[in-house]
Amino acid sequence: MDGVLFTSVFVTLFVIMDPVGTIPIFLSLTGGRSPQVSRRLAWQAVTVSFGVISAFAFFGQQILSYLHISLPALQCAGGLLLLLVALELLTGKESEPTAAAETNVALVPLGTPLLAGPGAIVATMVFSKQVDDFKQFAAVALGVIAVHISIWLAMRFSLPILRVIRESGVLLVTRIAGLLLSAIAVQMVANAVRAFIAGEG
Template sequence: MLEYVLLVEVFVTLFVIMDPVGTVPIFLSLTAGRSSGTARRAAWQAVAVSFLVITLFAFFGQQILSYLHISLPALQCAGGLLLLLVALELLTGKEEQMVASADANVALVPLGTPLLAGPGAIVATMLFVQDIDGWGSGLSVALGVIGVHVTLWLAMRFSLPILRLIREGGVLLVTRIAGLLLSAIAVQLIADAVRAFIAGEG
């Protein structure tokens, strides 16, 4: 049976990390001067690349950790620290300036990865996969990941009207709120990892 609480948790967590609204101005800058058809193609290609990368880590990430002898609490703590750094960048407004050449496929880099499928989203997805205990929870995680990617595609596909609607001030406000929520998620990940280490699970 579908676990709606888990579905919402996956969707909200990845939504905050991947930040569809904050992606809009970056997408517009990377596709500036290109035809509308090229921009639309870049939108779905970027989402496809992101979904592929996250899916690969969701299925094989644990095997990679086992091969490298890395425990889940260690990954969880590292992921929390990483998300905290990302949250601080969102809160302080220190986003990187991304400039692409005219012949570069921006859908692959930097849009698909690392902008969308960055380390934070990969770690968060792997942690959710570890909580799967049946078809219901597995389907909930899958739908949450798919839902976020659909939202990302919609945000980039309709980026021009979205930007006209909320304007730069709205994007800035949403980015700051996302940073605050992401910092709380990061602290919770670190706290859970510390509890796991104390319990001797690390």
């Protein structure tokens, strides 16, 4: 296995996907659910993220080309979707879709676009282009798997925090998560706009 490539893939995706930064958002989105349900949502979110990133690693360029979608457009769409969720967390509207107990937040927004967002997708597509033999393929694959294991561990072992901070703490974490998520969303849209402008120039 190519150790240098593995390290590069792991570090890059770890920074982009930010397992530690995902914890407050995960706690806010799973607040009010039982520990068993929260653990299942953590597992589902990681599975969805891994599936999306794997699909784009193999077929990403073909998918975007077939649908005539540019990477900045994908990034802007992900940013707008995250912004909607962030506004819900900030305002605390219980009537919103993700506030319902039956809503599977593991799919959206956790699995995608928060974890498997445009940044992670593009990075994985770039690394997949460097694969020329089995050793490099194994390095990229194991790097992606290792990052997702890190994300699952971060979310899985963040659950005891809920029992400590209780309802008032969950409300505070929810507002903080909304602020962080809105900043991430605005940055994604800003990056997409800059990419659009650079492309037009």
